[in-house]
Amino acid sequence: MSEEYDKIICFVCEKTEENSERTIECVQCAKSVHFRCKNLRGNAVIKARKRPFYCSIECADMFARSQDPNGFDHIITEIKLLAQSVRESKQESAHLRLAFEQTTQKIDSLVQTTKGIEESQEFLSKQFDALQQDFNGFKKQVCGLQRENERIRTEVAELKYSQGATSSRLDQLEMEMDKVNRGVVANNAIILGIPVQEDENVKTLVIKLGSVVGCALEENNIISAHRLFGKNRSNQSAPILVSFSSAAIKEQLFGKKRTHGPLNAAKLSDSFHASSNRVVIRDELTSFGRELYREAKELQSTVGFKYVWPGRNGKILVKRQDGSRIEEISCKKQVEDMMKMSAKRSLNSSSGLMSTSSSPRLEPASKRLQI
Secondary structure (H helix, E strand, O other), rough: OHHHHHEEEEEEOOOEEEOOOHEEEOOOOOOOOOOOHOOOOOOHHHHHHOOOOOOOOHHHHHHHHHOOOOHHHHHHHHHHHHHHHOOOOOOOOHHHHHHHHHHHHHHHHHHHHHHHHHHHHHHHHHHHHHHHHHHHHHHHHHHHHHHHHHHHHHHHHHHHHHHHHHHHHHHHHHHHHHHHHHOOOOEEEEEEOOOOOOOOOOHHHHHHHHHHHOOOOOOHHHEEEEEEOOOEEEOOOOOEEEEOOOOHHHHHHHHHHHHOOOOEHOOOOOOOOOOOOOOOEEOOOOHHHHHHHHHHHHHHHHOOOOOEEEEEOOOEEOOOOOOOOEEEEEHHHHHHHHHHHHHHHHHHHHOOOOOOOOOOOOOHHHOOOOO
């Protein structure tokens, strides 16, 4: 035990030293230290041995006080202050311990919260995985629907093409059938604008019409002539349907009427002197021609054509405005194309045709084919 006590231990490097010449001892606390650990060499070692050595400022201060007669009072005072400092340190330590415990509780609470968050994250992760699977399934369904939609679009395009071809063929067949039907009524004509008279002789009115325009007609040139009253018997200017003996006679009357120009009904008879009707002659329309004329009139109302009237050879003539060119309609597809074209024009112009044209009218008298 005494051997261990007598050992010299450097308080800096904490190594045991057997040679006391290599160390120096503090005169106050008796701690030893290597000269080399204090960076003392040569003359500095000799000087250090000649005077008291203190390992620290505290030891130097305590040694100086111990040499002072009043040093013990100072030491007692220092001890009291040190005790007070220790008590304050204990109080502070108690406060720190309480704060540490509170901090520990907060940390535990945070740990619990963190666990809850981790559990929530795990739950959300599972939910996300489920949603991801659902999304992948939905994506596959969408891809399938897109392929199905593409297939349907292809089929629709093929059907549209087939429908277009069929529609074109139907239009062609209708026009061929109408050509045959027009051949049946090739000798017939419709006369408009002649007022109705009691006990009238319609054939005589037709012959008088021919005479006025310079076409000499005889009774044998007219097979039949009668009014088309329809359901409205009160029509004071019901059309006259005339069937001529030949197409040549009919065309001769058409030519003379065209050369004569506009004709008022008052020139046919003194009985019509109060009438301002203009007499018009045109071909008799077939059922196809009447349907085409009806659709053209609908086009006039919806699109805004100013004039629509029957032309020759089963064609329907339309005119958008005064001064614009006359357009021919010979099939229903042309009516559809005009509807589409006019719809595009109305989109490109905010005012449209309705702002520049008045209410739809019948064909202009100066542009009618005088039939």
